[in-house]
Amino acid sequence: MAVATAGRAVRRGSLRRGDQLTGWAFVSPAVLLIAVFGLIPVVWSLVLSFQQTDLTSGGTWSGAANYTKMVHDPVFWQAARQTLLYCVLFVPVTMALAVPIAVLLNQKVRGMTFYRMAVFAPLVTSTVATGVIFSWLYNPQIGLINAGLDKLGLPQQGFFQSTGQALPAVVGMTVWGWLGFAVIIYLSALQNVPRELMEAAALDGCGRFRAFWKVELPLLAPASSFLLVWLTINALQLFDEVYVTTKGGPLHASTVLVYYLYQQAFVNFDGGYAAAIGCALFVVILFVTVIQLWMGRRTSHYEAG
Amino acid sequence: MSQTTLAPPHRPTRIAPRPRPRRRRPSPLHLLLVPLTVVMLGPLIWMVLLSISTEAETRRFPPGLPGGVHWHNYVDAWNQGPFGTWLLNSTIVSVTCVVGNVVFCALAGYAFARIPFFGSRLLFVAVLATLMVPFQIVMLPTLIVVRDLHLTDTLGALIAPNLATPFGIFLMRQFFTTVPRELEEAARIDGAGRLRTLLRIMLPLMGPTLATLSVLTFLNVWNDFLWPLIAIQSPGNMTIQMGLQNFQGSHLTNWPVLMAATVISQVPVLALFVVAQRFFVRSIASSGFK
Numbered sequence: 266m267a268v269a270t271a272g273r274a275v276r277r278g279s280l281r282r283g284d285q286l287t288g289w290a291f292v293s294p295a296v297l298l299i300a301v302f303g304l305i306p307v308v309w310s311l312v313l314s315f316q317q318t319d320l321t322s323g324g325t326w327s328g329a330a331n332y333t334k335m336v337h338d339p340v341f342w343q344a345a346r347q348t349l350l351y352c353v354l355f356v357p358v359t360m361a362l363a364v365p366i367a368v369l370l371n372q373k374v375r376g377m378t379f380y381r382m383a384v385f386a387p388l389v390t391s392t393v394a395t396g397v398i399f400s401w402l403y404n405p406q407i408g409l410i411n412a413g414l415d416k417l418g419l420p421q422q423g424f425f426q427s428t429g430q431a432l433p434a435v436v437g438m439t440v441w442g443w444l445g446f447a448v449i450i451y452l453s454a455l456q457n458v459p460r461e462l463m464e465a466a467a468l469d470g471c472g473r474f475r476a477f478w479k480v481e482l483p484l485l486a487p488a489s490s491f492l493l494v495w496l497t498i499n500a501l502q503l504f505d506e507v508y509v510t511t512k513g514g515p516l517h518a519s520t521v522l523v524y525y526l527y528q529q530a531f532v533n534f535d536g537g538y539a540a541a542i543g544c545a546l547f548v549v550i551l552f553v554t555v556i557q558l559w560m561g562r563r564t565s566h567y568e569a570g
Numbered sequence: 571m572s573q574t575t576l577a578p579p580h581r582p583t584r585i586a587p588r589p590r591p592r593r594r595r596p597s598p599l600h601l602l603l604v605p606l607t608v609v610m611l612g613p614l615i616w617m618v619l620l621s622i623s624t625e626a627e628t629r630r631f632p633p634g635l636p637g638g639v640h641w642h643n644y645v646d647a648w649n650q651g652p653f654g655t656w657l658l659n660s661t662i663v664s665v666t667c668v669v670g671n672v673v674f675c676a677l678a679g680y681a682f683a684r685i686p687f688f689g690s691r692l693l694f695v696a697v698l699a700t701l702m703v704p705f706q707i708v709m710l711p712t713l714i715v716v717r718d719l720h721l722t723d724t725l726g727a728l729i730a731p732n733l734a735t736p737f738g739i740f741l742m743r744q745f746f747t748t749v750p751r752e753l754e755e756a757a758r759i760d761g762a763g764r765l766r767t768l769l770r771i772m773l774p775l776m777g778p779t780l781a782t783l784s785v786l787t788f789l790n791v792w793n794d795f796l797w798p799l800i801a802i803q804s805p806g807n808m809t810i811q812m813g814l815q816n817f818q819g820s821h822l823t824n825w826p827v828l829m830a831a832t833v834i835s836q837v838p839v840l841a842l843f844v845v846a847q848r849f850f851v852r853s854i855a856s857s858g859f860k
Binding site for chain 1: 597599602609611614616617620629673675677678682685688690697699703704705706707708711714715735763764793795796799812815828832836839840842844851855
């Protein structure tokens with residue numbers, strides 16, 4: 266041991282200079298790429314938000330005009346409200362469905378590999394394909410879901426074509442797409458619950474349901490706090506499914522922030538305003554991330570188990 | 571008397587199917603699992619059913635099963651859109667990004683974990699910071715960067731921004747910090763350089779982590795939609811997702827052909843998923859990343 270440390274100390278001096286060079290050589294390709302496509306654009310985005318630009322030619326400074334416009338833009342606030350509503354619906358529904366499904370998929374039943382595959386398959390289905398499929402499922406004239414409602418004697422619904430239902434319909438579609446992800450996170454948390462813990466609960470006369478409620482569910486807390494934040498961050502970035510299905514309509518009823526940003530940049534060619542919307546969204550996402558770091562610190566002691 | 575004569579034949583019949591009784595009555599959990607499967611697979615099954623229907627069959631209400639298998643929808647879809655080109659473009663972009671991430675992130679992750687060099691902490695924090703920045707925030711300046719690099723409307727525009735990701739660096743660095751130092755120190759005392767140590771000692775251990783990185787990079791790049799949408803204009807350079815969306819615009823009312831196109835766009839990833847389901851799941855579970 267003493268010999269080893271001595272040897273290391275001797276070598277350290279001679280290797281230091283080489284390490285400087287090797288270290289930089291190893292990180293520079295990746296760091297350069299991330300600087301060009303990640304770090305610089307963040308700052309640039311902030312700069313753009315104070316400019317008047319169509320993104321194809323140089324911009325002119327416009328001070329805080331884009332932000333003033335944003336504050337007074339009713340469609341922006343509608344998009345912000347709808348994004349919030351989307352998060353408030355999408356995140357809890359996904360999580361609430363994922364827990365029982367994860368528990369179900371954690372049982373020893375014949376054919377479980379197949380059942381799991383069925384639940385995880387939507388996860389690898391692309392957002393565009395999801396949008397195409399649900400356009401048909403939700404179709405007011407020929408769709409499967411309206412056929413089901415018809416069978417039950419219920420009136421047919423407009424879904425994507427109704428101002429009141431477009432956003433909830435998007436929630437239904439994206440929950441289908443994301444459920445598998447939440448289930449995987451819960452499932453791996455359940456599989457990390459020490460078996461001795463459940464055996465001890467059983468020995469103490471704890472029923473299966475009570476054991477789940479008192480032992481397993483509290484141990485899912487770190488997974489829940491992770492999902493809460495991760496799903497929220499992703500929900501705030503909703504775009505693909507809206508673009509493919511409702512195009513933000515009808516009458517802006519499903520316009521969410523990123524969709525509005527896209528419209529401003531590539532339909533109205535108002536790049537500066539789009540950048541300002543992006544910066545506003547970034548502040549919200551940063552806020553959620555900070556909460557995650559704070560919660561992670563609070564709940565991390567569970568994960569030791 | 572009758573009892574003793576009956577007993578012997580009874581015994582073997584009871585012994586032979588012994589493993590059976592436990593399985594004879596299916597678990598009541600199937601009553602929950604089957605409806606769940608129907609809901610989760612239903613949309614995908616209907617996608618396939620519609621893709622083999624006739625156009626008239628897709629217009630009936632309520633919808634029903636197709637009368638026969640009409641493969642010509644696939645032929646029509648394939649002939650009406652350059653799906654071969656789009657699939658090839660997606661493959662080129664995804665595979666290049668996977669290779670880029672594996673090489674660049676492994677090198678950077680190793681350096682950040684093990685090589686003490688000036689500024690490494692600061693650089694790593696900067697990389698981590700970009701991990702928190704959603705793509706939608708930086709896409710407008712990235713578009714300008716891509717234009718300045720003369721990559722607009724090329725596959726390069728799709729590859730360059732995804733060639734190395736902060737997530738990949740983070741994942742690789744986490745892995746290297748778990749490898750015992752003694753392993754590489756032995757190699758270094760024998761005179762091996764850093765790169766040699768990485769290739770000879772670390773590479774054989776990196777398999778599962780590199781595979782996780784590859785799977786997640788592939789899935790993300792293959793299914794990416796927003797970036798190709800704004801970076802590509804010519805149909806010849808579109809990816810399969812963007813191509814499908816483009817195709818949808820011109821075939822809104824022709825459901826069988828549109829669904830056949832959707833199936834075509836999903837087959838590569840779904841096939842990969844069915845073959846390596848466990849692996850996909852493990853990758854997502856271990857990294858908490860979709």
